[in-house]
Amino acid sequence: MLFLTLFLSGWFLILAASTLLLATRRGSLPGPLPQLLPRVSLLIAARNEAAAIGRCLQSVRQLEYPAHLLEVLLGDDGSTDGTAAVATQAMEGFGGTFRVVPIQETLGLARGKANVLAHLTRAATTDFFLITDADIAVPRTWVSALLAHAQPGIGTVTGLTLVQGPRLFDKLQGLDWLISLGLVQVVSDLGRPVTAMGNNMLVTRAAYEATGGYEALPFSVTEDFELFRATLRHGFGYRILFRPEVLAESLPMPTFGALLHQRRRWSRGVESLPWWLKGGLLYYAGFYPALLALWWLAGPLVAGLVLLAKMLLQGLLAALCFRRAGRRAPLHLLPLFELYTPALTAALAIFRLLPLSFDWKGRRYR
Numbered sequence: 001m002l003f004l005t006l007f008l009s010g011w012f013l014i015l016a017a018s019t020l021l022l023a024t025r026r027g028s029l030p031g032p033l034p035q036l037l038p039r040v041s042l043l044i045a046a047r048n049e050a051a052a053i054g055r056c057l058q059s060v061r062q063l064e065y066p067a068h069l070l071e072v073l074l075g076d077d078g079s080t081d082g083t084a085a086v087a088t089q090a091m092e093g094f095g096g097t098f099r100v101v102p103i104q105e106t107l108g109l110a111r112g113k114a115n116v117l118a119h120l121t122r123a124a125t126t127d128f129f130l131i132t133d134a135d136i137a138v139p140r141t142w143v144s145a146l147l148a149h150a151q152p153g154i155g156t157v158t159g160l161t162l163v164q165g166p167r168l169f170d171k172l173q174g175l176d177w178l179i180s181l182g183l184v185q186v187v188s189d190l191g192r193p194v195t196a197m198g199n200n201m202l203v204t205r206a207a208y209e210a211t212g213g214y215e216a217l218p219f220s221v222t223e224d225f226e227l228f229r230a231t232l233r234h235g236f237g238y239r240i241l242f243r244p245e246v247l248a249e250s251l252p253m254p255t256f257g258a259l260l261h262q263r264r265r266w267s268r269g270v271e272s273l274p275w276w277l278k279g280g281l282l283y284y285a286g287f288y289p290a291l292l293a294l295w296w297l298a299g300p301l302v303a304g305l306v307l308l309a310k311m312l313l314q315g316l317l318a319a320l321c322f323r324r325a326g327r328r329a330p331l332h333l334l335p336l337f338e339l340y341t342p343a344l345t346a347a348l349a350i351f352r353l354l355p356l357s358f359d360w361k362g363r364r365y366r
Helices: 002-024 055-059 085-092 111-122 141-149 168-189 204-210 222-234 256-271 275-283 289-299 300-324 331-353
Strands: 039-046 070-076 099-102 128-135 154-158 160-163 200-204 237-240 247-250 359-360 364-365
Touching: 002 289, 002 300, 039 111, 039 141, 055 070, 055 085, 055 141, 070 111, 085 099, 099 289, 111 128, 111 204, 111 247, 111 359, 128 141, 128 204, 128 289, 141 200, 154 204, 160 168, 168 300, 168 331, 200 204, 200 222, 204 222, 237 275, 237 289, 247 331, 256 331, 275 289, 289 300, 289 331, 300 331
Parallel strands: 039 070, 039 128, 070 099, 154 237, 160 247
Antiparallel strands: 128 200, 154 200, 359 364
């Protein structure tokens, strides 16, 4: 019982400290844009994204950045559903440069999305690569907001992404994701680089080329994290932003199975994190096993009060995360969130332990 008390007390202390830090630290402040705005390259990897690419490119066309300074490159990675044709139609009359780049060969060590981006960076003609995915809708202020943080010495600038959709399952994904990003932001603001998101990311040409590019990096299904770590090793700084002007909207995973495959892919990046951070994640995930043990030893009333305290504190964290993102938190979902989180955690743990491959964009990985 003493161990449980210490474990849960430490858990609440960490969550409370994280909430306080998120509330009091404002993160990176934007710098002034140059009077002569630079041309930038928007890089989008797509594989069988005919249903989503129109939404993505419509958001690109609505950017407030001058269209003639935009170079939009879409890497068509062997699509069989007419992705290229849909994209071409969506960009008819665009005032900037748009080109579909068919991906027909493998460059060096790159595979999958990393290989697409390796091709796109070779085709790009600017000094700034802004990377997003086909299932993302970027905000109007996206380009200028990311550039405002790309100050000298900075190699990567990571924006903010929120999962959006009309279903209850979609909203639970969004709540889960933004709370997770809030905790990532706390660690990043303390000077500990954690990760970067390849669906909302600026990389300077100088930083990218210093790494040798994706064709020279070890293959990883979390290619964004691999590139981020490589830029840090080469001495480049980073900015991780939690601001509404860089908030992009992502389509949700359609099924629980698809969500498991997505999270399994992300967990490969987690496995590469420093030991202290992996330990912290395990400690954070240990709340529900500890709660079950508390239920067994102290009874349902005590366990219920602890769960209520967790919901209140996590609700405060969620409210702060959504407020900083310029959105309203769906706090009414918190009771259901307490069912969603342990179910997803348990299913992912089983998936991880079994010798199963996972699917991503029609390809199988282990």
